[in-house]
Amino acid sequence: PPSAMAEEAPAAHPGPPGDDEDIIGQGAEAIVRRATFLGRPAVVKERISKRYRLKELDDRLVSSRLLQEVRCMVRSAAAGVRTPTLYLVDLPRRRIVMEELPGHTAKEYIRGGGDGGSLAEAAGAAVARLHDAGIVHGDLTTSNMMVLPDGSVALLDFGLGSMQATAEDKAVDLYVMERAFVSTHPGTDAVVAATLESYRAHSAAAEAVWAKLHHVRLR
């Protein structure tokens, strides 16, 4: 009988536990591993327990942060912001399974000599759409933006995201993006400026954010 769930039908490959070669990122809050979901390239983000916390408190905190991240991803996708498709939410194991997007992070793209102008246009447009949906990302680094094969930009890692964002929240989001760009990629001030211009051109509420951004920069 046709088993057609797995797109490329590889044999199920449970693998040994703790496959370190699959780890693609590790932070204070989560480990991110490459995986497959029904044979499709996927990413598993598993939130880490903090042993110094009371277990009950830790469980609740981890769940609530995981769900907040999922909420932000769902709202972003609904607003037409490209984010990884969610495949599975596994609360007992504190993990989410999502699509692994094709392409390169903006960080790799810039370091590889990619076209800063088209990146700026696409990134500014993506963040504008996000902010117009009332969502702030919270960590707009070039590692958290993917340049897809068609040149559009997707946003990753909404672990610090929040909703019902004010103009000031959005300004802070842009400021973080500015600082992250410049510190990771010295000499890209023109790309940053172009990104902000693209944001301004694509956002319906840019003027209010701009006024706040000016004050945030002065702080």
Add this chain to the structure above:
Amino acid sequence: AGGATPMPREVSPDAAAGTLRLYEGVPDAAGVTQAAIKGALRAAVVDADRVCGRLHAGAALAKALLAHESGTMKTRNLASEVVYSLSHTRSIRDSFATYGAGAATTRVLLVFTPPAPTAEDVAAADALVAGEVAPLGALDAGLDGERGARIREAFRIGADEEACAGLEAAVVGRVAVKDALGS
């Protein structure tokens, strides 16, 4: 040095190895559902017109398996949990009414639950369903027409979202978060 990169771990091996069988021109879909309830089939009996594609079906099976494993199923058994997991709604009754094969259903999708069906199991299913076996690629058909419109409406998928990642991805995202977010 050298050698192939090992395959990353499959998150849901049972769902990845899961068996689907699509039938068209089914004369008595409601009868098939009843027979499955009585144990004649170890499969979810689904209205194929409500399914967006193989990823939708697979993601629902993976979600049902996870719920079964963690003791958090909303329904009585794995097959009914698959039907519920396919659905846009948290209402169990509406899920069965919309996604379960019923009197008006002519295209039936069987989602077999583990362990994998034997050749005899499949032959018995074919005899019971009594429809014409169709290639699974047909599961993706008709999404530009009325079938797609009904799916979009049920899952409330807007044009912007669909333009980004496609209809099936949007549906799978809804399936993934349905119970976690309580919407």
